[in-house]
């Protein structure tokens with residue numbers, strides 16, 4: 510395998526032996542097809558006509574006035590399915606099809622990746638199973654319903670905390686017994702190699718487009734690019750467009766919800782210690798004995814104790830900065846952004862907005878920030894209502 514999928518000391522593929530041929534098969538197919546003209550043409554067509562790419566870069570005038578500097582919003586929330594997840598599911602789904610696979614499985618937290626996989630299962634006529642923690646099936650019940658409407662089977666996972674990590678455990682267990690005809694469509698830039706590389710590749714259009722749009726609309730790259738980080742796919746997608754612009758600050762915002770067992774934040778990059786989880790070496794929220802901590806965040810999509818290996822590398826090499834936003838600040842950000850722009854952000858994306866609000870009055874007014882609005886907030890209206898009932 511190429512570099513064994515390492516990002517510095519992070520990444521790799523720590524999996525049961527039975528999965529190694531399946532991961533190698535995906536890696537081979539990825540390198541074979543990613544530049545194949547037929548594959549590229551089909552994917553481009555799907556990105557444009559099915560998903561709605563390119564997404565706009567929108568100047569948020571009233572929100573900019575509120576924070577006191579210029580904020581441009583990359584509108585991934587406008588994509589089909591309501592989040593950036595469809596970029597990856599179209600890419601991996603097409604790869605699965607080119608490989609001759611007939612069945613898809615996926616894990617999901619907020620339900621956005623599950624929904625995006627269910628959509629692609631319907632589009633390509635592939636049998637689809639989605640593993641989802643029971644806590645998440647309850648808090649994201651609308652997405653569960655949508656997945657079922659697309660024809661997917663949703664498998665509730667009751668073990669552990671009933672959240673994303675437990676869904677991944679169960680999906681990996683299922684895959685181990687069904688590797689021959691099943692493609693595991695992984696949802697973020699974590700997990701074993703080649704997923705961090707594959708998922709990054711399919712999310713890179715966010716950054717490529719955003720940089721081009723900055724040059725067209727502002728005449729230069731921005732001063733900072735801000736994105737929320739769960740596993741890290743929307744952040745890597747937009748960061749990748751600006752890696753070579755050394756002056757552009759790349760800022761990832763993790764969930765600062767309270768850990769259930771620890772009372773700690775679930776900010777993996779800021780508070781984690783290096784370990785191996787779900788097939789990859791990364792920062793990890795764990796005890797001194799290596800037990801994985803339970804996490805909690807108001808946003809299901811960021812409620813995960815590990816993080817993509819490339820983010821660990823970007824943190825250690827100081828190319829990117831990582832901060833947290835607490836649940837209360839995120840709910841404030843949801844409210845402020847919605848009232849000033851008429852756009853409901855996903856609670857995940859609201860973490861990035863909360864960081865911008867925390868910079869109110871601290872940055873020169875000609876500062877330009879680009880924020881990746883990774884998804885729309887329709888799925889979160891019930892959660893927001895629970896915490897902040899509308900008067």
Ligand SMILES: Cc1ncc(COP(=O)(O)O)c(C=O)c1O
Pocket residue numbers: 592593618619620621622696697698737738739740741742743744809810811855857858883884885
């Ligand atoms: C809208 C949205 N943004 C962000 C995330 C976090 O994932 P990632 O860090 O891979 O972008 C999720 C995950 O479900 C999501 O639904």
